[in-house]
Amino acid sequence: MNDRQPGSTSPKAQLIAGEVRRRIVEREWQQGERIPDEADLAVTFGVARATVNKALQLLADEGLLDRRRRAGTRVALNPVRKAIFTIPIVREQIERAGMKYGHRVVAQRRSPIPDETAARIGVPPGREFIHLRAVHYGDERAFQFEDRWINPDSVPGLDKVDFRHQNANEWLVRNAPYLRADIAFSAENADARDARMLGVPKGQALLILHRSTWNDTGPITTVRIACHPGYVISTAD
Amino acid sequence: MNDRQPGSTSPKAQLIAGEVRRRIVEREWQQGERIPDEADLAVTFGVARATVNKALQLLADEGLLDRRRRAGTRVALNPVRKAIFTIPIVREQIERAGMKYGHRVVAQRRSPIPDETAARIGVPPGREFIHLRAVHYGDERAFQFEDRWINPDSVPGLDKVDFRHQNANEWLVRNAPYLRADIAFSAENADARDARMLGVPKGQALLILHRSTWNDTGPITTVRIACHPGYVISTAD
DNA sequence: AGAATAATTAAGTTTAGACATAATTCAATA
DNA sequence: TATTGAATTATGTCTAAACTTAATTATTCT
Numbered sequence: 001m002n003d004r005q006p007g008s009t010s011p012k013a014q015l016i017a018g019e020v021r022r023r024i025v026e027r028e029w030q031q032g033e034r035i036p037d038e039a040d041l042a043v044t045f046g047v048a049r050a051t052v053n054k055a056l057q058l059l060a061d062e063g064l065l066d067r068r069r070r071a072g073t074r075v076a077l078n079p080v081r082k083a084i085f086t087i088p089i090v091r092e093q094i095e096r097a098g099m100k101y102g103h104r105v106v107a108q109r110r111s112p113i114p115d116e117t118a119a120r121i122g123v124p125p126g127r128e129f130i131h132l133r134a135v136h137y138g139d140e141r142a143f144q145f146e147d148r149w150i151n152p153d154s155v156p157g158l159d160k161v162d163f164r165h166q167n168a169n170e171w172l173v174r175n176a177p178y179l180r181a182d183i184a185f186s187a188e189n190a191d192a193r194d195a196r197m198l199g200v201p202k203g204q205a206l207l208i209l210h211r212s213t214w215n216d217t218g219p220i221t222t223v224r225i226a227c228h229p230g231y232v233i234s235t236a237d
Numbered sequence: 238m239n240d241r242q243p244g245s246t247s248p249k250a251q252l253i254a255g256e257v258r259r260r261i262v263e264r265e266w267q268q269g270e271r272i273p274d275e276a277d278l279a280v281t282f283g284v285a286r287a288t289v290n291k292a293l294q295l296l297a298d299e300g301l302l303d304r305r306r307r308a309g310t311r312v313a314l315n316p317v318r319k320a321i322f323t324i325p326i327v328r329e330q331i332e333r334a335g336m337k338y339g340h341r342v343v344a345q346r347r348s349p350i351p352d353e354t355a356a357r358i359g360v361p362p363g364r365e366f367i368h369l370r371a372v373h374y375g376d377e378r379a380f381q382f383e384d385r386w387i388n389p390d391s392v393p394g395l396d397k398v399d400f401r402h403q404n405a406n407e408w409l410v411r412n413a414p415y416l417r418a419d420i421a422f423s424a425e426n427a428d429a430r431d432a433r434m435l436g437v438p439k440g441q442a443l444l445i446l447h448r449s450t451w452n453d454t455g456p457i458t459t460v461r462i463a464c465h466p467g468y469v470i471s472t473a474d
Numbered sequence: 475a476g477a478a479t480a481a482t483t484a485a486g487t488t489t490a491g492a493c494a495t496a497a498t499t500c501a502a503t504a
Numbered sequence: 505t506a507t508t509g510a511a512t513t514a515t516g517t518c519t520a521a522a523c524t525t526a527a528t529t530a531t532t533c534t
Contacts, residue, residue: 021416022453024414025414025415025416025452025453031411031414063323064414077411078326078329078410078411079410079414080323080324080325081323081324081325081410081418081420081448082321082322082323082324083321083322083323083324083418083420084319084320084321084322085319085320085321085322086300086317086318086319086320087317087318087319087320088317088318089315092315173315173316173318174268174314174315177261177262177268177301177316178262179258179262181318181320181472182471182472183318183320183471183472184469184470184471184472185422185444185469185470185471186444186467186468186469186470187424187425187442187443187444187445187464187466187468188424188442189426189440189441189442203426203440204426204442205424205425205426205441205442205443206424206442207422207423207424207444208424211318215262216259216262227424229424230423231423231424232421232422232423233421233422233423234419234420234421234422235418235419235420235421
């Protein structure tokens with residue numbers, strides 16, 4: 001993740017983090033073992049304690065170190081495997097792949113949210129949301145099918161937006177900053193609608209992305225995105 | 238992500254990050270707009286510039302701010318949606334759900350890696366790796382089926398380990414810290430083997446997790462994990 | 475006008491020092 | 505012996521000040 005070329009001039013904190021990482025990988029410092037405290041390391045590396053602190057914080061965030069006040073810093077027994085994924089905006093993703101972006105709204109209307117959706121975002125069932133279904137295309141081939149519910153009370157001016165000419169995702173990203181977001185991946189067999197929208201056989205395994213966002217006033221939007229077969233979400237950019 | 242209760246005594250950097258986040262969400266600072274510089278904010282908030290810097294860094298990491306030297310700090314036009322997933326150790330995940338963990342090794346032998354796998358980890362095809370297939374159970378029900386290739390040269394003493402009595406994942410986590418990791422999610426229809434191992438019908442949509450790790454000396458292991466139907470990977474802990 | 479150059483500015487990083495806080499250790503007490 | 509409480513200690517956080525670096529702006533020269 002934080003790979004730095006050895007030749008490049010890195011900030012000292014990065015260099016120190018790299019050196020500590022190396023000592024762990026090379027087993028100089030064993031799993032579970034206590035490592036020298038910040039003051040010691042500051043002396044041995046010839047930097048200020050704050051710099052050592054920054055480096056160790058970094059490794060703790062990565063899950064490689066366990067740190068506790070007074071108790072000291074230890075090499076993590078069970079290095080947590082964390083993965084950071086950046087969820088791109090569809091259009092950018094498609095265009096970056098050199099394809100022509102297309103967008104078709106299948107339906108836009110107000111209707112009461114289904115119970116399952118209501119439960120997902122913590123809203124009493126039966127509330128009226130804006131229901132939007134759209135397909136995103138790359139070079140005329142279906143890329144994603146999104147089934148979205150938008151809280152009409154979450155953003156002022158929402159009612160006047162015509163999402164047939166305005167990508168809902170992008171409009172929301174620009175106009176409805178959120179405080180909390182939930183993202184989940186799963187796999188589902190394509191149902192009849194998924195199959196029709198994406199142009200794939202029924203039963204085809206699809207990567208499903210559920211994303212919901214909240215404001216301080218409540219939920220903004222929740223969406224189920226069905227990705228075309230072969231879609232891969234990866235840490236590698 | 239970094240939600241703090243308003244009542245709790247947060248560090249100042251957290252409080253400032255929260256306040257800046259609020260101003261963005263409340264549209265006091267619009268998308269793309271330049272916000273006051275660190276020195277100004279330090280004065281208005283009555284803290285040192287380093288503290289403001291820490292807070293703004295935090296928000297920049299979240300993708301809410303764009304910062305460039307000399308150019309100043311602006312509210313991000315396209316807030317990047319980042320998601321941090323912690324990939325748990327299977328056994329812990331199962332036990333945390335209150336189920337009994339079980340583990341069965343289906344096969345363990347040395348054999349040449351297939352071309353596709355070789356390409357994935359950047360190794361000349363035909364090299365001999367340790368090939369391991371295992372099923373993880375929760376309360377006797379299949380939870381994950383893993384198909385793993387381990388580089389015998391990556392960790393000393395690897396050849397002597399009998400993974401029938403020793404969970405490969407955990408052994409590797411403890412004994413083979415890695416420098417780089419790649420994780421990818423996708424969806425696949427269960428093939429005959431997946432179906433048999435997981436006890437599901439052929440064609441069932443499965444969430445597939447590909448994970449590979451590298452050392453400075455080369456690849457350590459690569460694994461394809463097929464998760465039971467209904468498996469969800471989520472940002473919410 | 476256009477290109478090259480210098481000055482300026484805002485973020486990036488580091489430092490030394492201080493105080494806060496959580497855990498541990500150890501002694502005193504019931 | 506168990507409990508309480510104080511001293512200790514390593515990390516957590518903050519501050520003020522300085523320096524570094526990238527990008528912009530202004531200036532000078534052609």
